[in-house]
Amino acid sequence: MSDDAQLAIEVAGLCKHYGDIEAVTGVDLSVATGEVVAFLGPNGAGKTTTVEILEGLRTRTSGDVQVLGVDPAQATAEWRERIGVVLQGAKHEGDFTAAEIVTMWSAYYRSPRPTAEVLELVGLADAAGTRTRRLSGGQQQRLAVALALVGDPELVFLDEPTTGFDPAARREAWQTIDGLRSLGVTVLLTTHYMDEADQLADRIVVISRGRIVADGTAAELAAHVAMPSQISWDAAELSPAVLSDRLRDLLSGDAGSLPSTAAASTAAAEPRDARPAIATRDVGDVLRELLAAADGAGTRLDSLAVQPPTLEDTYLALTGDGS
């Protein structure tokens, strides 16, 4: 009981089939109260289906789901008072101003936040009197967040809050979502951007083809897939030909085992490349050997660069065909 009380969301073995299509095949997920969790996965992975089941907007085929201690399939108005929902690609009625829409929606709740306060929270105070059809994409999204917050919820769902946004609008939306933290709200957001998940969330849950494939912080996920780092330098400074046999093998050897990653494609460096590269998990050993070879050749190897695996590499490794 005491453990359950700490969990805002608890999902076990969730499945959803549409006829023969299995959109979600056994999702397990738990989100603690006050946590910000990103539900990360490519398009069609089952993110929206899962989240809409948690929101009580979709039925499920099987599995156990508890959201704020209630099965969303039995959603009551009481329960809906406690959650806020931002749907994917939310649009608003264009003839109303931002303030009017918030006021209209505040009537749906028992003890709503004042309209001015909500607009302030999402940074739309200056646009209060603007018709929503004149709001930018980022502002429209912030208005959608405002509508999710007007009932003063404990838990907020955000489905792909920045998909299709330009960088400025994305940053705006990120600021708003980050602001939810100070309200102490539990947040479950879906995204197909690894950087967004890393930027906003305490924890990332990765879904691929209807199944959870990883769960942890960005650093933990990177460690979990143990992607190699990339070591490269200028061939003019140190020709690959002078390297030891072991290092020369690494130039192509490591790359072959990781066909699905961005790192692999560059690691398959041909000798004619201007920058030979080694993809390795033993960065220290390789560097020592490489620097020793450089000493032997009488070069300082100033062009040496070490690139740790990117978020993208980790994401592709987690959701791709490999691993």
Added chain:
Amino acid sequence: MTRLGQLRSEARFNLLGFRRSPAATFFTVVLPIIFLVIFTSIFGNEIISSTGARVATVYVPGILALALVSANFMNAAIVTVIRRENGVLKAMRATPLPPWVYVGGQLAASLVLTAFMTALVIGIGWLGYSVEVQPGAVPSLLITLGVGAAAFSALGLAITCVCPSEQAAPAITNMCVLPLYFVSDVFIPSEGAPRWMTFIGDVFPIKHLAVALGRTFDPFSEGVPMPAWRWLILAAWGAFGVLVTLRFFRWTPRN
């Protein structure tokens, strides 16, 4: 907020949205008045020898029927499809607002519009064309307006089930009502029309609304007009609308 407060808020914002939509205000408020002026100008406002009543006695209730259909059926359908296809209804489903309050708010707004148009059309008929509601017929008029508004609002929700997109909604709703106006005593009296035309008019609800309204303006009608079976047909169409809505209504956009 209390349920009553929610209903009032929904109705208020529905009316505000209506006022700010040029298309909705033109088709529901301006166009019926233009029709009234055009028809009475073309046909004059003489006393018709066969009935002894003025020409406008036919057009005032006809145009009132047109305005009622527009305020309830057309508006409910078009606004609902726009909200549905933009995901507004789906988002609303995720709030504690009960669906019946949403529908009730829209109905309340339609009733206010209907009352406004009734006052406007009757006022113009009285001041401009010497057509009056018969004092004894006021209860009958109110019943007809109430039953008609409820029935056409229900049919407005029902028709959204066959409107795939917000672009299709105005076309489909107009396709439903425009041809019917010509066989339903709205634009022209159906007396003397071919039998198949009067039959079509009798099947669908608009003619029953127009004729029931017409009875309340007829200076020679005997006693209190009680077009009970026309009310029943209107109510039956309304019930059909409710059943279709309950069975097929969608809260979510097509895509």
